Amino acid sequence: MNTPVTAPAPNRSPLVLQVEGLRKSYGEIQAVKGISFEIAPGENYGLLGPNGAGKTTTIQMIAGVLAADGGRVTVCGEELTTVTTSVKSHIGWVPQEVALYDRLSARENLAFFGRMQGLSGKELTKRVEEVLHLTALSDRAGDKTIKFSGGMRRRLNIGIGLLHQPDLLILDEPTVGVDVQSRASILDQVEEMTRHGMAVLYTTHYIEEVERLCRRVGIIDHGELIAEGTKTELVKMVGERDRVLVNAVGNLSEGVNRVGRLEGVHQAGVTTEGVELLVDDATPLLPRIFETLTRSEVSVTGVHVEEPDLEAVFLHLTGRALRD
């Protein structure tokens, strides 16, 4: 899984993807309500939201599979619709469900989809072998995919999206229903893509995946993009604070009283273990907290800092947990 991925052809457009006011309804239900965002070349953008938030519908419209009711999708400077064809060659789409032909081998699946992307001859053969190597399926290349494990099918599913070295790789919940080992392998693979300049649009409802892979995150709920930015920006945006747990003994009430008056500390209290504080940003404050506690005849034996995560941000924004 560590074979380098060839970098895609340089893209002259400043943006790989530009989504403007995208809308989609199914009867009375508005699945996507005017979503807008952008992705720059080489950027890994995460679309985070609970099941049914509208992530897949959004992704399918961006991939040109589903017709939008309104709005505009521009990929590498070209507008995309369900009937435009040339612009689709800039996109590699990995659907949420494994989309393979069971009665064809891994190599035959790759060759077929490669041909659909316009690859042929030696170039096709070369890319098929590279992707087989990348997905660690070279030794099973001739086997029908119906005989593959779930993890192998997932890896091949992603490999097909990479065949034609797209400018934009769209991954729709690629780790759903995958074992731990395959999941780690898939995440490594995605990191590798980004490292080699491919822009990635990654949807998931797993916070840890977005935190690991994506520089910028869009939070989607009920068909709307409710927040967007880097993790730090999002946390700041909603005003979430760091929680500092200090293991300590001594004059704890005096220590809490003094520390509570420090700038940047919003809440301080005594616990059975020591002291608990709510602060704006723990890292620059910690030396002053230790100094103040020591001067108050409090002996510090340990410290633990809990930074707010995207789960907390989501909870703050929607009033419910991401996996509710």
Added chain:
Amino acid sequence: MRDIAWIVLKDLRQQVRDRTIFIFGLIAPLAIAAALSLAFGSFFQTDEAVVFEFGISNADAGGPISEAFSVAMAELETEGLVGITFHRDRFSLERAVEENEVDAGFFIPDGFSQAIVEGSEAEVIVVANPDGPVVAGVATSIAKQFALEVASASAAGATLAILGGLTPEQMVQAGLAASQANPPARIASLEAEIRQLDAPTFYSAGAAMFFMVFVVGTGLLSLLEERRLHTLARLLASPISPGRILAAKFLLSFTVGTGSVGLFMLFSRFLLGADWVDLPATALLVVAAVGASAGIVSLVAGWARTAEQAQNFQSVVAVAMGILGGTFFPVAGGDTFLGTLSLATPHAWFMRGLGDLSGGGGLGVVALPLVVLTGMAVLTLTISVLGARRNMRP
């Protein structure tokens, strides 16, 4: 065109690996044709084309119109389409039918010609054995066709009468003369119902058509299957237009249909002794019939939401059209309700075309079946393509 060809080749590869296509396209029709040929081959008497024997009893001897009927039948006999024997009265004709000396008979009552001349009601009585509905149907068709000829002659005579002041008898005779000036039209209209294929060819053609309907739905079923497997979405995300994906699926149906029938015809010739005369004309009939069947199946199965549902729809259509189209047993002549209904199936026109070809005459004699089948194909395929577009979504 390359992308379309790759999709068709990919689907064919899967079909071959699945082996179902061989069961429905070759093994099942061969087995059914062989079984039916063995079980019911005696219906056809010999391996030669069947010639029906008709008896005629004319109680209106000397009447100009009843004599015209005898002349018309004699023309059919000269063509080798029927055999004729004359009987002195109705009783002897009925006995000949009962004792199977003849397949069916025509009794022309006394005063038949005079009644027509006077504009009264007149009828040719068909004497047939209830056990032989096919022959009865053919005999009824002949009698009705003759009645149409007489009506047309009367109309022509009436026109002459207005123009030339003829007597009623002169009027009818003039009309008859006018109608007899163009006998081929009369014979041609009866020919298809009289000609029959030999047993191995009939049952092979029937089985080929019957099972072909099961395989021509391949394209649409494959489209629904691709939706189930999510590969359709993947194709839609590729730089290929949805219309070309649809074109590939219909081309697949056509390829599988013509391929399986062609292969079956080859095998049935050597294994069952089926006699496929005039191969170019037969090939054209096959192509047109496959197109029409693919269109009808796609039209019906196009309502399905899943591949399984579409398969069920396809089976219902296959069995209904197979029975109605006369692929198992010949359907009574076109004058019966069933006969008329059977003309809505490509099977009936395909079987009729093969029947026409068995009498010789080449492409010209199958022009009508070819035109009808092609019309069916164009109409149904156009509608089903428009309908199938709603399936072009993830």
